[in-house]
Each structure stands twice: as structure tokens, then as C-alpha cells.
Amino acid sequence: MLRTLPAPQNATPQQPQPQPQQAQQAQQQWQSAPQVDTYVSPIPITKTHLGHALTSEWTKLRSVRSTMWTLGVMLALVLGIGTLIGIVAASADLDLDGASAIGLGSFGILLGMLCVMTLGVLTIGSEYGTGMIRTTTTACPSRSRILAAKSIVFFALVFVVTTLAAALVAALQTAMVEGASATGEEWLRGTVGVGLFVATLGLLSLAVGALVRHSAGAITIMIGVVLLPLVLAMFMFSKSMADLQLFLLQYAVPSQLIAFYGDSVAGGTGPTGWEPLWIMIGLTAVALGAAFLTTETRDV
Amino acid sequence: MIELEGLTKRYGEKVAVNHLTFTVRPGVVTGFLGPNGAGKSTTMRMLLGLDHPTAGDVRIDGRHYEQIRHPLKYIGALLDAKAMHGGRSAFNHLLCLAQSNGIPKSRVAEVLDTVGLTAVARKKAKGFSLGMGQRLGIAGALLGDPQILMFDEPVNGLDPEGIHWIRNLMKGLAAQGRTVFVSSHLMSEMALTADHLVVIGQGRLLADTSMADFIRENSRSYVRLRSPQQERLRDVLGQAGVPAVEAGSGILEVDGARSELIGELAAEHHLVLHELSPQQASLEEAFMQLTAESVEYHAHSDTGPPDTNGWAGGTGTEAVSGGGWGEQWAREQRKRKAGG
Ligand SMILES: Nc1ncnc2c1ncn2[C@@H]1O[C@H](COP(=O)(O)OP(=O)(O)OP(=O)(O)O)[C@@H](O)[C@H]1O
């Protein structure tokens, strides 16, 4: 075992006479206490990097029940509702008005989104709730690295799960319901695009969780963000607010998701194509940026 | 080696840590004592970079905590036994910590064995008792085999066997040349473990001294007397310039270690003594004397009969009423000062 000898310290002899209870004098005496070799561990020293934080966060995410629950419920909702709608649409001979059947998947995803939001908040909120964040920050003093590792691991997991679920439902529904055959771009948007959209929304929740540091509070905020625009729009009866009402209806998160699948909501002036994803990424970047900025300066 | 320099932390109006300057050295166990709310945990959090100091500085071997690239192999800390996700198993809790510092997985089983939790390694932490949680926290601190160890009230919730174990563990760690910094409320516990002592009260440094010196300097010695001729004894002693105070139940107390003088005086005046015993105040008492002025959170002992030999650190000349920890002592101290 390696042992290093520390540099000799101030070598004044120890005074034997009792000293008055004066902190400073006591300290001087203390400093002249005999030196000991400092301990050196046989465990090899490795400089830590983001990779370590990523494996650690992956272990954390897979070792708690809430991950299984939220993603399990999401899968059940997306696949269950997707299949159900497929059956109903097929038996009712639904007229898709020249659109492909992929758009039917949006209903299941809409509900599945709530689970992803919850998981996003819990990924960081539970650390603050339980006090684990202190242990985590002690093990990895760079808070930005912790936040980055959490974001990456969470985003990757949700993206993979959502994309797979969306693809499965899209395949099922196009097989069951008759409609126009979907273009390659529609397929891409309805699978990878939806995966990105939902995972980004989850990341927004994670950022809100990091800012609020309180799971219940952050989940409530996120549900408000998703639902409030629609609820508000419903009560805007007066003519003068028609513009605002239309904006809210078109840009509410559920509307954007539906628009993402190709159906524009409340007239054709809302976001189309890949636009909802860019809007969501912009929002998330702002929230996550704020979380990164504040996490270094705030006390844990 | 941990060096604090003018370390200060303010929460709004409240100054939790007030200009603390001291050094924690390797090779010995350094006890960190103070009453509730003294600022021990806050100091430890600042040490670990969890809270940012309002002023001052704390360095570990010359570096700030954030600058250490392999923190768990450098410092192991137990701050709060509950600082873990209850839904995670003991094994996974330690595994994610190990992974974040590139510590081999085999270390997890090793530390679980050290703290005696191998049997419940796969059980969820929320089912753990207070003492088991504490052991898991200690396992986390030992994970990286660090050269500096910090424990915030480690004996909290441990059974006698556990207390004995951690006491020896800390001594053993220090003997290997590691820095061991441990906080506690229990002076008597510290007396058995710590070689050096740092005492704070209301965030301020009250003492930074070796354990032996602390006891010598802070404990009050006095002589306990019982006599059927109490009144005369008091007069005799008073005339000789040795004031005695009534301590209830026919007991007199005389400050200082002057039993020979008292015995001789009694013999000279043909007074019968039933007791003449030199007393040394307990360590707890020494601690309470030191922190008496800085205790913030008093308990009130209005109920029940006053306990003359109890916690109030007392010579027991007055009943403890509404006062708290050390308050009576503080009052007497003021009286003594005022009287010369
Ligand atoms: N995050 C915080 N916000 C506001 N005040 C705080 C915070 N943390 C600590 N304090 C205050 O700082 C003071 C010191 O608290 P601290 O927990 O450090 O004391 P302590 O010595 O560890 O006490 P105990 O022995 O009870 O554990 C207390 O008065 C507490 O109320």
C-alpha cells in the first residue's frame, strides 16, 4: 500500500501547562500535535466524467418502481386505446376524409403523455423529496453534470419506448382501418417524430421539476401547462377575445400533438408539419436552460 | 485536512454559522459538538459544497469540494440517514453511488458486509429501521475507502452494539491516518471516541481543544458536605472565606477542590461531618456549561418536581423553573461575576 509522508508542520513543542479556555490558543497547541501518515486507499483513482454519471442515473431510473409504473401505464394506454379505436373505426367504416389511419394514434398518445410528464418530474423531484439529492451531489459535485445525465438518460428511455409504442399502434391501425396510404414523411412523424415530441415534453417536465424541486407541485404545473389553454379557450365567449381563443386552441399541447399527426385543429392557421416539435423544443430549451443556470447557485 | 476560514452562512436574518475558523486534522477523531441548531449540519453541508457559504472559505487539502474529481474516494460523508430513495434497494442505492465515481461493483458487497446489511441488501430502504438506515448511510460513506470521513450524528438510532461498533470503526479509521470528523450532541459519547473537540454554539466557535484539556478546563470541581450541624458549619466556612451553598436535602456544596481545608476547619471547630466528598462535574455538565449562553431551543420543565442533580447543570440551590439547559448555571455565573 502506498503511503505519503506529509510535509512537516510547525514544530513548536507542546506546552504541558493547562491553557485557559481560549479557542485560539487551544488551536495553536493542537497544531503542534504529532503528525500521522495520511491514509491512501488501494482502490485506483479514476477521474469521473459524464459517462459515470450516465451509468449511475440509468441504475437509479431502472431501480425504482415509479419508472415501471409510469411507462407501463403509458404503454397500456397507448396500445390499448390505439387498438380499441382501430376496432371501433373499422367496424363503423369511419370516413377518414382522405387522411391516413396513422392520425388515430394521437388519442392514446395524448393520455400516455401524462404518464411521461409524471415520470419526468419524479426523475428529479423524488431526489429532492427524499433528500437523495444531497447524497447524489456529494458523489458528483457538478450539479450541471447531474442534470445533464438525468436529462439524457430520461430522454433516451422515453424516446425509445414512445417511438416503439407509436410505431406499433400505427402499424395496427393502418392494417385495421381503411384510409389513404400514409406517406413516408407521415410515417416518420407518426413514429420517431411522436417519440421526440413526447420525450421533449417529458424533458420540459424534468426541467420544471428541477426548478420547483417539489414533485406534486411540478406535476400540477405541468398538467396546468397542458390543459389550461384548452379550458381557458372554452370560456372565451366574447368576440373581442376570439383571436386569443383561436391561438390557445391551436397552440395548446394536445392540439399541437394532433396537428403533428396531420390534422389541423380549429382552422388551418395553426402549427403544421414538424412545427409543433420545434415549438416544444424551444420551450424545453428555455426551461432546461433556466434549470441549468439556477442549479449551480442554489443550495441543495 | 479540512480547513475552515471565517466560514459564515446566513439564511435570511438568521446567522446559522458565524465566522467559524478551525482545522480538522488527519490521524485523530475530531468531535464536533453543539446544542440543537448550533450550525453543525450547516457547516458540514458547506464543507461538501451543498450549501454555498455567505462568506469565508472551506478547503479540503487546499481545494474546494467541487474541484475534487473523484469525491467519494476522497471524502465519505453521512449527513442524513434518510437521504436516500426509499424505493431503491440497499444494493442499488450503493451501486448507483459507486458507478457515479467509477468504484468497482465488488466494493458494494464489501461495504454491505462491513456494516452488516448483507442479508437485507436486496430489500427496499424504506423498510429499514432507523439504525439500519444509519448503517446504510455509513456504508455509503465507506464506499470509496476515502481518506476523509464525516459523520453527522452517526450514533443516532443505533443500538448499544451498533454504538460500540461505530465507536471502534471511527477510532480504527483515524488510526489508519484518516481524517475523521464526527458531530454529536452527546459529550459522554464523544469522550469515548474523540481525541479532539470543536464546540460551537449559535454558529460561533466556543472551543477548539484536545479532549483532555476540554474536560480539565470546563468541568467544575466542588466539595459536597453533609453535617447534622449544618448552620454552624456554614458559619465556620463563611468566616474562613469558603462560602458554602445549600443544595437541598441537607447538602452543602463548596466550589473548588478544597476538601482538606474544609476537613481541617471542621475538626478545629469539633463539627460532625457525615459526608465530605470532592466532586467533579460530569462531561455533559462541562459541555452544558460551555454552551449555556448559546442554547437557543430550551425545553421547559415546568411539570414534575425540580430535579436538583439533573440536567440543568445545577448546584441546585434554586428549583429549576421555566429555565432550560444550563440556564441556572448561567445565572449563577453572572451572580458570581457580579459578586467579584
Ligand atoms: N435551509 C435552511 N433555511 C433556513 N434556516 C436554516 C436552514 N438550514 C439550517 N437553518 C437554521 O440554521 C441553524 C443551524 O441549523 P443546523 O441544522 O446546522 O444545526 P445543527 O447544529 O445541525 O442542529 P442539530 O443538532 O439539531 O442537528 C438552525 O437555527 C436552523 O434553523
Ligand SMILES: [Mg+2]
Ligand atoms: Mg444537525
